[in-house]
Amino acid sequence: MVYPNLDVSEMFVEREAQRSSMHTRHLNEQMVRVLKTIGYDVGFQKGTGQYLFDREGARYLDLLSGFGVFAIGRNHPVMRDAIKSVLDADLPNLVQMDVSTLAGILSEKLLENVPYMDKVFFANSGAETVEAAIKFARNATGRNEIIYCDHAYHGLTYGALSLTDDTNFRSGFGPLLQGCSVVPFNDLEALEKALSSKQVAAFIVEPIQGKGVNLPSDDFLSGALALCRKYGTLFIADEIQTGLGRTGKFLAIEHWNIEPDMILLAKALSGGHVPVGALLTRKSIFDKIFNRMDRSLVHGSTFGKNDLAMAAGIATLEIMKHEKLVENAAKRGAEIRLALQNMIPDFELLKEVRGKGLMLGVEFGPPKSLRLKASWNILESANKGLFCQLITVPLFKDQKILTQVSGHGSHTIKLLPPLTITEDDTKWIADSFRTVIADSHKVPGAIWSLGKTLVDNAVRKSA
Structure with missing residues (x-):
């Protein structure tokens, strides 16, 4: 069978001049208008x-x-070689009725950097890890409510959007997930008032808020963790943007010496090539979700542990370590x-x-x-x-x-x-x-x- 030319890089060159017209016709016309208006095209x-x-x-x-x-950085040669090695190896990817060797290796490497955590759940994006965290928290605690901070950004899927405090993103998409309430960032008194009902499954927070690059006060994160412990609420650190060296530590929470119940990672872990998200948590929480054999698939993501994503994550951690990027x-x-x-x-x-x-x-x-x-x-x-x-x-x-x-x-x-x-x-x-x-x-x-x-x-x- 003779295939047409599938050199995608050649396609890029041939059709590059039409990128704006194709997007206007088939994709997001408003983005094209923005780029032309401000001269970014x-x-x-x-x-x-x-x-x-x-x-x-x-x-x-x-x-x-x-x-x-x-x-x-873009197109790191070590990253490209790692991904090519998977493609060249004919690995048995996504068998589903099997467990992934590469997922085991990446889990091991992640947990080496966060030794107080025990388990990893892989997804396809940061927003998917937020969705998983909501489900895990509600299941593990038997509670319904989730507390987040004003000015927070946790993603744009429905659960994540319900924890994102921006009317520009939320407008027109309601009603959103019930049981989600907002408290002011850096306000321990307001947080305690919200948690004191003992109905809150989890408090989710970005250690440094991406929208505005807002830093916590010196005592906010440690105080929030203490309040979560006091009222039986799980503490979720959204490190999707701040994690993996971004802030000069492997995790941003290390600046404040706290150990949450869940840590969410994505973005940088992909190396820019294959989307991947990771939820790190403790065995006591994980085992409440996957507590019987008939619940071994109670939550999952079809492509979550695919070999290309796992290889990208492994390569990212090795590159960061070898080049001292943190x-x-x-x-x-x-x-x-x-x-x-x-x-x-x-x-x-x-x-x-x-x-x-x-x-x-x-x-x-x-x-x-x-x-x-x-x-x-x-x-x-x-x-x-x-x-x-x-x-x-x-x-x-x-x-x-x-x-x-x-x-x-x-x-x-x-x-x-x-x-x-x-x-x-x-x-x-x-x-x-x-x-x-x-x-x-x-x-x-x-x-x-x-x-x-x-x-x-x-x-x-x-x-």
Whole structure:
């Protein structure tokens, strides 16, 4: 049988010029419109490590890393070899009426890094691990309620969305999962009030919130864990974005020396190639779900332990260990944070730089000078958080740095680069931010002309 040409890389080259038209016709037209409006439709052709290359061959520094997926950088050769080795081996993948050798190996390697945990459940994504955690918590405790924090983001499937505090994501999709209630982040008094009913199965929290890069107070996570123990509630640490070295520790919770009942991982574990999620928990919890032979399949995920995903996870952990990427995240993150913090006295629009490791938030806020205040207020009245686009767009177009505002209506730009960035990259970041922030303080100026364009677009959308 003669097959047509299935060289997918060749297909990419042949059809690249049609990417926008194909998406407009068959996929998300609004995303195409967004990219064209802000000038991001450059047609990326290649990705290597922390760098992207557009159709003109220009090199960009990626501070978004696919929402944290590419912690080891794009197209790492060791990762590619690991995946190829699985494809070349004709392994008996997903037999289902068998157990997976590679899943056993990846579980072993994960638990070596988190020795107080005993069991691993594999899924296909971070949102799937959140869904599993909800089910595990309710089954293990016999309780119904789940508590989460304001400004939280836990995913967009129905259970995960029910724990995501963002009306922009939730609007139009209700009613959501019953029994889910929100408490303020960093408010132990409110948390205790919620837990005191003894009806709460679990409290789920991001150790550092992705939306806004909000850090917990020194006593919040340890205090929350103590309250969970007091009232019989399980503590779930959502480390889907913060885990696997992102914050300069293998897990972000290590900064506060706590040991939760469940830990959720995904994103970076995939190596950027094969989606995978992992829920780590204690045997006492796991055994309440899978408590009899006839319940051995009571929860699962068809592709959850597929060999390609397991190989990607194994390779990711080995690359991180061999290249000391956790240590690099701590070092480079500290350098970037210090360089940006040192700019605060020079720029009235720059308010705070916060975070740990290579998860950083650069926050802007209202100026004091009358001329800047007038321009700021025009932007804010058109669309809250619009000012940050005056930073991210010139960072991209003029400085060749890809980054993103940390959430809808936010004044914080989030930096989430691959953990492979170098000293030269940190200088690139610092110099670029200084240039663009300095330009944002010039009124009138090119950046505020961009602001007028964005305001006009926002007004047209609302009309």
